[in-house]
Amino acid sequence: PNRPEFGEREVPFSRELYIEQDDFMEEAPRKFFRLKPGGEVRLRFGYIIRCDEVIKDDAGNVVELHCSYDEDTRSGTGSSDRKVKGTIHWVSAQHAVAAEVRLYDRLFSDANPGAAENIDDVLNPNSLEVVDAMLESSLQYAKSGDTWQFERLGYFCTDAVDHTSENIVINRIVTLRDSWAKLEKAALQTQLADNVG
Structure with a gap:
């Protein structure tokens, strides 16, 4: 835009x-x-x-x-x-086309993974989520390595290895802040604190 x-x-x-x-x-x-x-x-x-x-x-x-x-x-x-x-x-x-969307997140759960005694202890088990999605039909013409911003979701690129016009594979490369998710998380933490106390 x-x-x-x-x-x-x-x-x-x-x-x-x-x-x-x-x-x-x-x-x-x-x-x-x-x-x-x-x-x-x-x-x-x-x-x-x-x-x-x-x-x-x-x-x-x-x-x-x-x-x-x-x-x-x-x-x-x-x-x-x-x-x-x-x-x-x-x-x-x-008009939508089916796609595999790979949502990459932080590889480590610690801001300083080098300080960990065992690197396996700070690996983020949720660093990759793969979801099936329906996307705008123009993405079937995307070439390997093309990039976009999906508004409110982050920045994405077509996968350099697995993407074809018949098998659309999109990777999230940078996330965006989600203010609603922050509010939802704060409400959940308040609810948990109320239940414990």
Whole structure:
């Protein structure tokens, strides 16, 4: 965004969309400005939507959201005076491509791993998480080593060895700070302290 020298592209929009799981919370606290039952958010570069219904599987997991949109709120048209606090990312389900996303994190759990008696004691067992994701269709044309910022998520590149147009493999190379995760962690720590005390 805000870099016209990088060019423009059309992003397809459709009736069915994928959003990040973290962008929906069924039992949302007051300061959660992403999607929740009865709540409204703006789809990035899209419309304002409202969550009308939550569909769950037999195990109680959320598998689908039924939402309505306000057709007078399309971004960039200047026709909408309505404001909402949250904006979320999305991808057209009809046009999305499957990808393996490797989320690399710190290799060591200690800021000074050289001070450890045994280096194995400070290895971060969660330094790599591999997730299946649905991504914007333009990524199927990415070349090995191409880089991007996925807004709110970090900086990513295609894997130099495993990535092909038929097997999309994306690596996170730098994380971004997530202010909501900090609030959530602080709330959990407070809850744990209350339960202990």
